[in-house]
Every structure is written in structure tokens, then in C-alpha cells.
Amino acid sequence: MSNVTGTFWLGHYNTIRTKFNLLKSIRWGRLSVISIPSVWLAIFFFIPFLVVFKISLAEPAIAVPPYTDLFVWDADNAIAEIKLKFGNYLYLWEDSFYLDAYLSSVKIAAVSTFFTLLIGFPMAYYIAGKKSSTRTLLLTLVILPFWTSFLLRVYAWMGFLKKNGIVNEFLQAIGLIDQPLQLLQTDFAVYIGIVYTYLPFMILPLYTTLEKLDGSLIEAAKDLGASPVKAFFLVTLPMCMPGIFAGCLLVFIPAVGEFVIPALLGASDTLMIGRVLWDEFFQNRDWPMASAVATVMLIILVVPIMFLRTGKNEEKQ
Amino acid sequence: MTRDSRFLKFSAILGFIFLYAPIISLIVYSFNKSKLVTVWGGWSIKWYVELFNNQQIIDAAMVSLKVAFITATLSVILGVLAGYVLSRMGRFPGKMVVSGWITAPLIMPEVITGLSLLLLFVSMEKLLGWPSGRGITTVIIAHTTFCMAYVAVIVQSRLAQLDDSLEEAAMDLGAKPHSLFFLVTLPIISPAIISGWLLAFTLSLDDLVIASFVSGPGNSTLPMVIFSKIRFGVSPEVNALATIMILIVAIGVIAAMWQMRKKENVL
Structure with missing residues (x-):
């Protein structure tokens, strides 16, 4: 009797373990498959628009790259300055x-x-x-x-x-x-x-x-x-x-x-x-x-x- | 207006003449002896000889071919993943956003894509020190971003045509997710992958605007060199180059069609 129960529990445990492993592998695989193209598009397609908007609020300057910074950190007075030019x-x-x-x-x-x-x-x-x-x-x-x-x-x-x-x-x-x-x-x-x-x-x-x-x-x-x-x-x-x-x-x-x-x-x-x-x-x-x-x-x-x-x-x- | 009315036939013929007349005239005049592009001076291949002696064009062609090859390969990898994610992975948070991002590069005006990527590269260099300067790498990244969208759309429509019963059968027989993908899905979508690769290759080879923004000095691509040559007038060398490129594409497309028809007959 106890032997049977033992096998039952062992079998059950094994199925649970394989299921769990399978689940884990699917989750990780799934996550990486979804994230590779998504992250690429986020970095090289979406963020660039934000950068364009950010730089549209700057002023041209004779520098490399040729525009002013929006964020200026004044170390002496510990003041962070944000300059947005809507000009x-x-x-x-x-x-x-x-x-x-x-x-x-x-x-x-x-x-x-x-x-x-x-x-x-x-x-x-x-x-x-x-x-x-x-x-x-x-x-x-x-x-x-x-x-x-x-x-x-x-x-x-x-x-x-x-x-x-x-x-x-x-x-x-x-x-x-x-x-x-x-x-x-x-x-x-x-x-x-x-x-x-x-x-x-x-x-x-x-x-x-x-x-x-x-x-x-x-x-x-x-x-x-x-x-x-x-x-x-x-x-x-x-x-x-x-x-x-x-x-x-x-x-x-x-x-x-x-x-x-x-x-x-x-x-x-x-x-x-x-x-x-x-x-x-x-x-x-x-x-x-x-x-x-x-x-x-x-x-x-x-x-x-x-x-x-x-x-x-x-x-x- | 019935479907085989004379009016329809006439306008279709005119439409095809409109599509092909400029290309044909371009090819004919590439064999013109005269320097004046429109004055016919007899047949000659001298512009082809000059073309192959023009080191600037040869160098640019090499840069372009290299960029196009790497771009096409990267675009296929990313595009297949994206197409698969959108058509076979069910719902996940952010799916609407990703599917919007995938199709937007197809219709985005090139000046916007080019400028925005350049500004991204410049900002990244300032913040992270990478990419240092602009060159082949930045062109490849930029081209991959819009070419992967084409691949994704092609793969997605191919997957939409096929029902997933084959994949389900494989899963029932115990295939793991990765073997399912590599042994079942990938072979079924291989025609879409091939046409996606070729399309990405052609688009990358052809792009002027985005490359002008993101390429660095000394890495001019072929379209950039062509553009600087033709900006102020017609140049017979470019006619010769155009003829070669058009013929390669025409032969490729006709061969692909013929191959497909043969396959259909076998099946």
C-alpha cells in the first residue's frame, strides 16, 4: 500500500518538475524572443524621436555636436539649470x-x-x-x-x-x-x-x-x-x-x-x-x-x- | 465599365509604358557614343569602360555591397523574430506598441528617420562613448532598423496564410519550443525569408537619404556618389551603372519567378 502511494507521489513529483522546467524554459525563451526585436526598435526607432524633440529645444552652437546642452550643472552653486528654447x-x-x-x-x-x-x-x-x-x-x-x-x-x-x-x-x-x-x-x-x-x-x-x-x-x-x-x-x-x-x-x-x-x-x-x-x-x-x-x-x-x-x-x- | 473594356486595356498599356519608357531610354542611352546624352552618336560601350576605371564609384560600390550584405542578414534575424512574435506568440504586454513600431519605419519619411538616428548616435557617443564617430557600423544599424520592418511584414503575412496545425502537431509530439521553431516554423517560412533578405539587400543598396545622415567621411555609399554626380545634370557613366544594376535585378526577379512556377508545377 505505502509502496503504491510512494510511486504515486514520485510520479506526481516528476510531472510537476518537468512541467515546471518546461514552464521556465518557455517563459525565458518567450521573453528573450519578444524582447530582442522590441528592444532594438525601442532604441533605434522610438528613442531617436525623443532625441529629436530634445534637440529641437536647444540652440545651435559652434561646438561638436553643434548645439547647446539643455541641462547645465553649475558646480560652484550646486544649481542644475534646464534651458528649454521654444524659439x-x-x-x-x-x-x-x-x-x-x-x-x-x-x-x-x-x-x-x-x-x-x-x-x-x-x-x-x-x-x-x-x-x-x-x-x-x-x-x-x-x-x-x-x-x-x-x-x-x-x-x-x-x-x-x-x-x-x-x-x-x-x-x-x-x-x-x-x-x-x-x-x-x-x-x-x-x-x-x-x-x-x-x-x-x-x-x-x-x-x-x-x-x-x-x-x-x-x-x-x-x-x-x-x-x-x-x-x-x-x-x-x-x-x-x-x-x-x-x-x-x-x-x-x-x-x-x-x-x-x-x-x-x-x-x-x-x-x-x-x-x-x-x-x-x-x-x-x-x-x-x-x-x-x-x-x-x-x-x-x-x-x-x-x-x-x-x-x-x-x-x- | 466592364473588366475587359477597351478603355481599361488602353489605360493599362499607357500605365506600363509610363513605368518602363524612362528605364528603357536610360538603358539605350548608356550605349551612346556621344557625350551629349540625348544626341545619338552610334553604339558604343565606352561609358562602361569609363565606369570600371572610376575608382571612386568602385570603392563606393564595395562599401554599399558590404553594408547591404550585413544589413540584409541582420534584418532577416530581427525581422523573423519580430514577425514570429507578432503572429505566433499570442498576447503580451506592449504588443500594440511593438506592432506599431514595426510598421511605422515603412512609411516614415526618410529625412525624419535619418535625422533622428544621427541625433541618437551623436547623443549616445556623448553619453556612452559609443559609437565612436560615424561610418559603416552606423549605416548598418540605420538600414537594419527600416529593413527589418519589411522582413517582419513579409514573414508576418506568410505566417498568417499558414494555419498553425503543423506547429501544433509538432508540439503534441513533444517538440520543445526551440526545436519547434528551427525544425518546423523556419522551413515553412523559408520563401518569405529569402524574399525578405533580397528586399532588405536591395533597399539598403538603394538608400541615399538615411545613409547621407548617418555615414561618416570616407564612407560614401554608392547612392551618395551617384547623387553627387547627377545633382547638376545627366552623366553617361551613371547610365551605364544603372543599366548594370537594372539588368541584375531583372534577371534575379525573372529567375525567382521561373523557379517558383517550376515548384508550383511540381506540386
Whole structure:
């Protein structure tokens, strides 16, 4: 009898021990697996924003690094001093140059997003209507430019839009214009550059929603007497809204801060905030001002970024 | 507007011309004999010869390839962990925050990422003495931070497509967490890992803005050298370089597609 009980207890003890060990190993393994990428992102993605905000409250100084300290420890009087300068933000508000740059960036990004949608939608619609093998091929053709260098694709447009470039030569050859047009270094070139480089970002989410589209609903609308145009605007378009929304945000958000496109294709007076930040940093070496510009840009972009995230979460549910 | 209407076909064709015409013209003009990029002077490979004699470009290409290789490898490690954590580890405190941090670098304007990382490195150097100065290491860290996000998203969507019955079966058969991960999960997501590595490699090789902020003197990456060459006009050498890079990518993508199709046929 006692022997049996003994075995029972021993067995029980063993299971408890293995369970405990297993639990321990899972906990530690789990913790380290979760924390490695999280800590990396915290240090190299999140904390940098705090540093940007901190330095935006400093003043430029001739030093290495070129800004003043916020915390000054006065050893003689044992006084810790905190100097916060909101002057950069005041300056951002008062000097119309910055306000104009923000407004013009948002305008350029919004207009280009609209044209990206206008060009991307029919393409996505066309691809989604093809049979599976053609679809893969066409999708690859859409994605392929994304894999080639962004810088070199923008550069390709420089050769294309130059005074004696292909577009001007072509327009002259067919007799549409007598004199070459100034295409490069204009706002027009910036619009083309943004639409061109961000087109895949628009087409892919559109394609994903269009592919899942229930064709029978459109059929039903038509059977009930809707004209194709009416069926498109009343049935197809509303069902594509999540894709349109995601595509537009994916184009708009990075376009607001774009630097390379206005720098290479834009005029010297094409105002975009990414370029202003770049010049503050690299030409004026005013790190605090560049940080203030970045902080305000981030605040402007937080709302669309939040929208993108909530849209995604709703889609999941 | 039916799906195969002429209007759709016409606009799709125009769209593809829009996507490819500049690239094709770039390739054609890289074989142009004339120095004037738009005046056709006959076929020639002299810009390729000049390209390979340009030590500045070769050095920068070496820096970029090195950075891209290490970045891609690190990004895959961190990105796979992050993707796995978000799709297979259930709930944990701070999950919403981490999933937000993972996707944000994808759309964050590069000037903000670049500036913020530079300021972080400078502050860290002041406080901790590390990293001393800026160079290849800081570029790798910066690139890894935004490339791991791409890998994580790819891995996450691959894991979301697969149900976890295989993993559950392995667990029922007594697999320990780490052997479960290395013997079951990792092999299933290997296509996502390969495309994630390649994407991270390409993105790192291509980045101008972030590298300009965080790289030090003497460590110019290829895009930085290209940018300084083309800022004030077109340069035929860059056309030659672009052609080589575009062809490598095109061959790679087509080979990958072909491989995938072969596999699908076998299955």
C-alpha cells in the first residue's frame, strides 16, 4: 500500500518538475524572443524621436555636436539649470517660409496621390480581371521597378524631361510645339516623379481589394438595370474603399517628406519640407532647427499614420 | 465599365509604358557614343569602360555591397523574430506598441528617420562613448532598423496564410519550443525569408537619404556618389551603372519567378 502511494507521489513529483522546467524554459525563451526585436526598435526607432524633440529645444552652437546642452550643472552653486528654447518653434510659426513649405508639401503630396490613384486604379482593375497566369506576370511587371534603384529611376526622368530630352524631341517631331518646353526643374516634374515612383504602392493594395471583389454584386446591379457607369460608381467603387484608402495613405505619407524627387526634378524654388530639413541640416548646419522642422512634420503625419493603422486593424477583424 | 473594356486595356498599356519608357531610354542611352546624352552618336560601350576605371564609384560600390550584405542578414534575424512574435506568440504586454513600431519605419519619411538616428548616435557617443564617430557600423544599424520592418511584414503575412496545425502537431509530439521553431516554423517560412533578405539587400543598396545622415567621411555609399554626380545634370557613366544594376535585378526577379512556377508545377 505505502509502496503504491510512494510511486504515486514520485510520479506526481516528476510531472510537476518537468512541467515546471518546461514552464521556465518557455517563459525565458518567450521573453528573450519578444524582447530582442522590441528592444532594438525601442532604441533605434522610438528613442531617436525623443532625441529629436530634445534637440529641437536647444540652440545651435559652434561646438561638436553643434548645439547647446539643455541641462547645465553649475558646480560652484550646486544649481542644475534646464534651458528649454521654444524659439525654434516660434520661428517656424512666424517665418512664412516654413509654413509655406509645409503647405506646399501637403499640396504636392495630395495632388500626386490623386493622380497616382487615377492612373493606378484602371491598371489594378485591369490586372485583377485577367486570368491567374497573366495576373502574376502583370503584377511582376508592376513590382519590378520597385526592386530597381529608386534614385536611378528618378534619374531616368531627368534624361527624359531635359530641354533636349526625349519628350521634347518627340513633341517637336510630331509638330505639337516649336520650342522645347521647360519640363525639368518644374513642379510638373515633381508631380511626375512622385506618381512614377509611388505607383506600385497604389496598385498593390488596390489590386488586393479588387481581386477579392464579388463579381456577382456588379452583375446583380446590372440585372436590376444599372448602367455600367452607374454600377461602377454605386457598387464597385464603394467596395474598393479600403484599398483606395490604404493606397492613398501609402503614397501620401512618404511623399510629404520626399527629398530626392524635388532635389533632382524640382525647380530651385519648389518648396518641400523634406528639402527644407535637408538644407537646414547640411547647409546651415542648424541641427536644432532641423529637429524642430522634423518634429512638426511628424506631428502632421501622425494623423494619417494612425488612420492607416486603424484601417488595417479593421480589415483584420 | 466592364473588366475587359477597351478603355481599361488602353489605360493599362499607357500605365506600363509610363513605368518602363524612362528605364528603357536610360538603358539605350548608356550605349551612346556621344557625350551629349540625348544626341545619338552610334553604339558604343565606352561609358562602361569609363565606369570600371572610376575608382571612386568602385570603392563606393564595395562599401554599399558590404553594408547591404550585413544589413540584409541582420534584418532577416530581427525581422523573423519580430514577425514570429507578432503572429505566433499570442498576447503580451506592449504588443500594440511593438506592432506599431514595426510598421511605422515603412512609411516614415526618410529625412525624419535619418535625422533622428544621427541625433541618437551623436547623443549616445556623448553619453556612452559609443559609437565612436560615424561610418559603416552606423549605416548598418540605420538600414537594419527600416529593413527589418519589411522582413517582419513579409514573414508576418506568410505566417498568417499558414494555419498553425503543423506547429501544433509538432508540439503534441513533444517538440520543445526551440526545436519547434528551427525544425518546423523556419522551413515553412523559408520563401518569405529569402524574399525578405533580397528586399532588405536591395533597399539598403538603394538608400541615399538615411545613409547621407548617418555615414561618416570616407564612407560614401554608392547612392551618395551617384547623387553627387547627377545633382547638376545627366552623366553617361551613371547610365551605364544603372543599366548594370537594372539588368541584375531583372534577371534575379525573372529567375525567382521561373523557379517558383517550376515548384508550383511540381506540386
